[in-house]
Amino acid sequence: MKISVVGGSIGGLTAGLLLRDAGHDVRVFERSPSELAQRGAGIGLLPETSRYLTECAGVDIDDISIATSHIRYLSQDNSILREENHNYRFSSWNTIYRQLLSCMKPNDYVLDHEMTGWSDVDATEVTIAFSNGKTQTSDLVVFADGVNSLARATLLPGATPRYAGYVAWRGMVHETELSTDTLTLLDDAITYFVYPNSHILVYPIPGLEGETAPGQRLFNFVWYRNYSTGGPLEDLLTDISGVQREISLPPGAVAPHHVAEMQTHAKAHLPAAIAELIVKTQQPFIQVVFDLTIDRMAFGRTCLLGDAANLGRPHAAAGTAKAADDAWALTDALARNDDLLTALCEYEKSQLAVGHQLIERTELIGRRSQFENSWVPGDPDLIFGLKAPGT
Numbered sequence: 001m002k003i004s005v006v007g008g009s010i011g012g013l014t015a016g017l018l019l020r021d022a023g024h025d026v027r028v029f030e031r032s033p034s035e036l037a038q039r040g041a042g043i044g045l046l047p048e049t050s051r052y053l054t055e056c057a058g059v060d061i062d063d064i065s066i067a068t069s070h071i072r073y074l075s076q077d078n079s080i081l082r083e084e085n086h087n088y089r090f091s092s093w094n095t096i097y098r099q100l101l102s103c104m105k106p107n108d109y110v111l112d113h114e115m116t117g118w119s120d121v122d123a124t125e126v127t128i129a130f131s132n133g134k135t136q137t138s139d140l141v142v143f144a145d146g147v148n149s150l151a152r153a154t155l156l157p158g159a160t161p162r163y164a165g166y167v168a169w170r171g172m173v174h175e176t177e178l179s180t181d182t183l184t185l186l187d188d189a190i191t192y193f194v195y196p197n198s199h200i201l202v203y204p205i206p207g208l209e210g211e212t213a214p215g216q217r218l219f220n221f222v223w224y225r226n227y228s229t230g231g232p233l234e235d236l237l238t239d240i241s242g243v244q245r246e247i248s249l250p251p252g253a254v255a256p257h258h259v260a261e262m263q264t265h266a267k268a269h270l271p272a273a274i275a276e277l278i279v280k281t282q283q284p285f286i287q288v289v290f291d292l293t294i295d296r297m298a299f300g301r302t303c304l305l306g307d308a309a310n311l312g313r314p315h316a317a318a319g320t321a322k323a324a325d326d327a328w329a330l331t332d333a334l335a336r337n338d339d340l341l342t343a344l345c346e347y348e349k350s351q352l353a354v355g356h357q358l359i360e361r362t363e364l365i366g367r368r369s370q371f372e373n374s375w376v377p378g379d380p381d382l383i384f385g386l387k388a389p390g391t
């Protein structure tokens, strides 16, 4: 088939590569005029996210991620409250993106193509239109256009991501900039600090060029903080030049008074090691936390994939894993069925189930940590995983 994938991030790239390898004629269209960079900072790396790279592209997992062997909880006085053995892998959005992109033929990854609309999804072919005036006609269109998906908004009017009541402050620092005591305390672990109506996690990720060797890594933090709508959230999301953002504030865009407040709060309330990391972060950035449950992913000759479909909160570290898993499930369903609509129906059924349980699980984690204060360190339900904790 001739297949167009709209959105060239982790989900779109994985789908494009798998569908191409299955023999289809695939092009991935990305609205950004240049290759994507530095989005999302660190990611907890679940096997689904790296599956294409390790199974199909011969990439060594140690070259794209950092292994840790502990889950560590700190007390406010910087002592270790609890520690358990658990193996995780961490990477960065950039490292995975660049590896996937290197597997793509340059002509098949088309930048500067922002989709603005498409023809009847029930006709024998679908033509998508781009803001640059070009069009592309295909047998199947995969919409992997992310959290603010135009496809989702159009095909499912009213399905709008719900603000979870909190945002993630994020940032990273090169490990050589951290004191020896802090580095020792944070080493070989994901480190949590949980306190009323908030929690923060810290883990090592590859350097800016993907370096994974000790001495060349970054330490990344994700700090969930509550902001109510009707003032505080809007003020936070008003960037340095006065523009009101909705989804995120990239590095350098957060207003200085919010950065100062965040650093002051960190010094007063967080363990010294974590506060040090935060205060040394040059350009913290913000991602707003949303979720959204939808009940359809297939529409005629088109389908939604990744964050463009069901959208879970980040607490299972499974966003990119879900996007990649959708891509595998779609490719498998197309291989199993000669009829496209039957394949899409099968894809929809399996991936709705994956998305719904993820949303339910991560909503509960968010509610317990940010509002109910019933997060118990060591609770096995908190272990990262796409289809269940730890899987």
Ligand SMILES: Cc1cc2nc3c(=O)[nH]c(=O)nc-3n(C[C@H](O)[C@H](O)[C@H](O)COP(=O)(O)OP(=O)(O)OC[C@H]3O[C@@H](n4cnc5c(N)ncnc54)[C@H](O)[C@@H]3O)c2cc1C
Pocket (backbone or CB within 6 Å): 006, 007, 008, 009, 010, 011, 012, 029, 030, 031, 032, 036, 040, 042, 043, 044, 045, 046, 049, 113, 114, 115, 116, 144, 145, 146, 147, 149, 150, 168, 222, 287, 288, 289, 305, 306, 307, 308, 314, 317, 318, 319, 320, 321, 323
């Ligand atoms: C605080 C936070 C922490 C997270 N931590 C993790 C983690 O540890 N592990 C993990 O796996 N995930 C994590 N995630 C989630 C992860 O970032 C997303 O789930 C993942 O990026 C979704 O991939 P995607 O390809 O579906 O969409 P996206 O990455 O959003 O990509 C969508 C792409 O589509 C393009 N696009 C949009 N509209 C158009 C258009 N009209 N035409 C053409 N192109 C278009 C965009 O430019 C973009 O490149 C986290 C998210 C947040 C908010």
